[in-house]
Amino acid sequence: MEKACKGWETLNADNFRDLNPGDRVLMGPGPSDVPARTLQAIAAPCIGHLDPYFLAIMNETQILLRALFQTDNELTIPVSGTGSAGMETCFVNLVEPGDEVAVCVNGVFGTRMADIVKRIGGKLIRIDAEWGTAVDPEAVRQAIKGKAPKVIAVVHAETSTGVCQPLDDLARISHDAGALFLVDAVTSLGGMPVPIDELKIDAVYSGTQKCISGPPGLSPVTFGPAAVKAMERRETPVVSWYLDLSMVRDYWGSERKYHHTAPINMIYGLREALRLIAEEGLSNRHARHRLNHRALVAGIEAMGLAMLVPEAIRLPMLNAVRIPQGVDDLTVRKALLKDYGIEIGGGLGQFAGKVWRIGLMGQSCRPKNVFLLLAALETVLSAQGYRSQPGALAAAAAVYDEAC
Numbered sequence: 001m002e003k004a005c006k007g008w009e010t011l012n013a014d015n016f017r018d019l020n021p022g023d024r025v026l027m028g029p030g031p032s033d034v035p036a037r038t039l040q041a042i043a044a045p046c047i048g049h050l051d052p053y054f055l056a057i058m059n060e061t062q063i064l065l066r067a068l069f070q071t072d073n074e075l076t077i078p079v080s081g082t083g084s085a086g087m088e089t090c091f092v093n094l095v096e097p098g099d100e101v102a103v104c105v106n107g108v109f110g111t112r113m114a115d116i117v118k119r120i121g122g123k124l125i126r127i128d129a130e131w132g133t134a135v136d137p138e139a140v141r142q143a144i145k146g147k148a149p150k151v152i153a154v155v156h157a158e159t160s161t162g163v164c165q166p167l168d169d170l171a172r173i174s175h176d177a178g179a180l181f182l183v184d185a186v187t188s189l190g191g192m193p194v195p196i197d198e199l200k201i202d203a204v205y206s207g208t209q210k211c212i213s214g215p216p217g218l219s220p221v222t223f224g225p226a227a228v229k230a231m232e233r234r235e236t237p238v239v240s241w242y243l244d245l246s247m248v249r250d251y252w253g254s255e256r257k258y259h260h261t262a263p264i265n266m267i268y269g270l271r272e273a274l275r276l277i278a279e280e281g282l283s284n285r286h287a288r289h290r291l292n293h294r295a296l297v298a299g300i301e302a303m304g305l306a307m308l309v310p311e312a313i314r315l316p317m318l319n320a321v322r323i324p325q326g327v328d329d330l331t332v333r334k335a336l337l338k339d340y341g342i343e344i345g346g347g348l349g350q351f352a353g354k355v356w357r358i359g360l361m362g363q364s365c366r367p368k369n370v371f372l373l374l375a376a377l378e379t380v381l382s383a384q385g386y387r388s389q390p391g392a393l394a395a396a397a398a399v400y401d402e403a404c
């Protein structure tokens with residue numbers, strides 16, 4: 001008689017239904033809506049990671065990634081893992097135990113960078129700025145005075161607050177100090193310019209599920225010449241075997257040496273997402289993000305709601321809106337999801353229960369979603385007894401009209 005496998009006598013396959021997540025409008029801090037073409041690409045046959053067809057797909061993906069990053073950096077690859085894996089890749093490859101590393105912290109993701117630096121034995125120089133504000137370059141200059149940080153790291157688009165960090169001064173300060181400049185572009189890439197070669201940003205990581213509108217699971221990373229040199233001059237091995245770029249690059253480079261099995265179908269998906277960006281044009285895509293952001297803000301403010309972040313440092317793709325007095329955060333978000341299929345994000349850390357985070361990322365960044373969100377929010381708020389001022393849709397429409 002066949003030996004029973006533990007637990008399987010009681011397992012009834014009929015209890016597990018076919019997948020059917022239903023329709024959603026993803027307007028939170030990521031993931032964003034994934035276009036049908038990208039989902040279809042993922043469903044293409046899985047082939048070997050050394051199959052000549054797949055190797056050609058890898059090359060094309062790298063060409064498209066360099067175009068998106070606006071860089072000539074040879075070492076430009078999608079790391080197998082989400083944005084946080086890209087973050088970790090940058091730090092573990094550039095930092096050795098005992099190295100001084102300056103990290104700017106004005107939200108969740110700066111905090112995560114600081115955590116990683118400590119875990120890998122770096123000497124953290126932490127520069128804090130109030131959440132909801134940008135980091136003052138002068139504070140960085142002061143913090144590194146008399147020190148020799150190997151890396152200065154900052155988040156370009158702080159998704160937890162909606163703040164856009166200006167990079168020019170920080171790039172200059174880093175290079176004047178002889179440090180590598182490391183930038184988190186998880187949320188900015190694909191939605192606004194990330195001037196990598198222009199500012200000589202040495203290392204950048206991103207993620208696929210924000211303004212690139214792929215599913216989560218890959219983290220595009222690019223290393224410039226100085227970062228590659230720093231990697232090659234290391235005295236100690238990279239603390240992570242999986243994320244060690246000196247080995248990973250031998251697979252993505254001409255040697256095609258096996259390191260780990262590439263997530264084949266995810267790379268199909270990324271390539272398709274990048275092809276869609278190439279068809280749209282990068283500057284058109286950036287302009288689309290700015291326009292829909294302006295229309296959303298016009299509608300939000302017309303309703304009588306307030307934005308968290310001052311206009312000059314607002315991100316286009318992540319809009320933090322203050323929750324009005326007497327309105328319950330979770331009730332509103334639950335109603336948006338249940339009644340309209342709309343997902344928005346809640347606040348994090350000190351902004352929990354205080355703000356909503358409305359994403360306009362990649363495929364989700366469209367006029368119809370702006371109107372849908374404004375109308376739905378108005379209705380849901382009214383059910384909560386909050387009377388918003390009329391005219392939100394007209395205010396948004398006026399922004400689009402003016403742009404025509």
Ligand SMILES: *Cc1c(COP(=O)(O)O)cnc(C)c1O
Nearest residue numbers: 082083084109157159186187207
């Ligand atoms: C989402 C995000 C990350 C982390 O990405 P995961 O894909 O969730 O691991 C890092 N930095 C920023 C700015 C992000 O928005």
